[in-house]
Amino acid sequence: MASSGSLQTTGLSAARAPLADVLASAKSGTVGQWWKYGAGGWTIPSLGGGATADLNSGEAPVWHPDVVRSSALGTDIMVSGVSSNQMDLASSADGIHWSQRVPLFRDPADFDAYPTLVSEGTNPADPGASFYLYYTQWLSSTQNWSNAHLMRREITCTSGSPAATIPFVRYYNGTRHEVTTGPPDSGYTKESQWYLLSGEQPGAVPIYGCRNGALLVDQFISHDANCEASNNAITQTEGWIYTSPPPVPYTPLYRCHITGLGDHFVSIESSCEASGIVNEGLLGYAPTTPQAG
Secondary structure, eight states, rough: HHHHHHHHEOSSSSOOHHHHHHHHHHHHHHOOOOEEEEEEEEEEETTTTOOOTTTTTTTTOEEEEEEEETTTOOOOOOOOESSSSSEEEESSSSSSSBBBEEEEOOOTSSSSEEEEEEEESTTTTOOOEEEEEEEESSSSSSOGGGGGEEEEEEEEETSSOOEEEEEEEEEEEEOOOOESSSSSOOOOOOEEEEEEEEETTTEEEEEEEETTTEEEEEEEESTTTTTTTTEEEEEEEEEEEEOOOOSEEEEEEEEEEEETTTTTESSSOTTTTTTEEEEEEEEEEEESSOEEE
């Protein structure tokens, strides 16, 4: 944004113009006047005006944001890159005041950019509460078009929806474990199953699927949305787990670590099922039977 004759970078800015003026300018082949938001109003000329206020003040600048309106949620949804390998989601009732961003995923070894939100329904422009996120991924630390891929993730916004239960499954491939509400990697078979809540609920906190940045085959569960280190991968929000025993059949779940192998798993036993395996703490209390939302 221009300010005092120089260019400045803001984390997130906005400009607008009346739709009738935009259409009239397009028909006449001219460019009409747009106005940037700043100082509490739309008073700054878009061309030649000063830098607008940072709409995400205190957070990292966003890369290539895609903003759409969800009629089902009654909010604007923004997915944006915050680095070359991480994308976050935020929401806003008015397009100006945004929620704190929530990490969707982080791929430390890859370069991700150009998010695009697409509805699963009949209107591609209205994503509803569950939608697809398309983006470009390069299998390298830079944008190398010889190894570019089009990626797709399904995103579900659960805020305000009744929380049901979703299967939380421990898998094993003969050497390593994975514990997730999503599909496992190839070669893993099911060992155990519990349940997590599908959305926010009093007395429950989110837990996240992560991978060790130095050893991506080491998948682990964390309470930290940042997965405990900036070089660790964020795969997804697995679900919500009770912080104290709930009024339904439940079991405690512990995070366990086979340190010599660099393998994490989840267990109902505080002993982690064998001597020499480290109990890294209680994750919470998980229902043992499915519950309706």
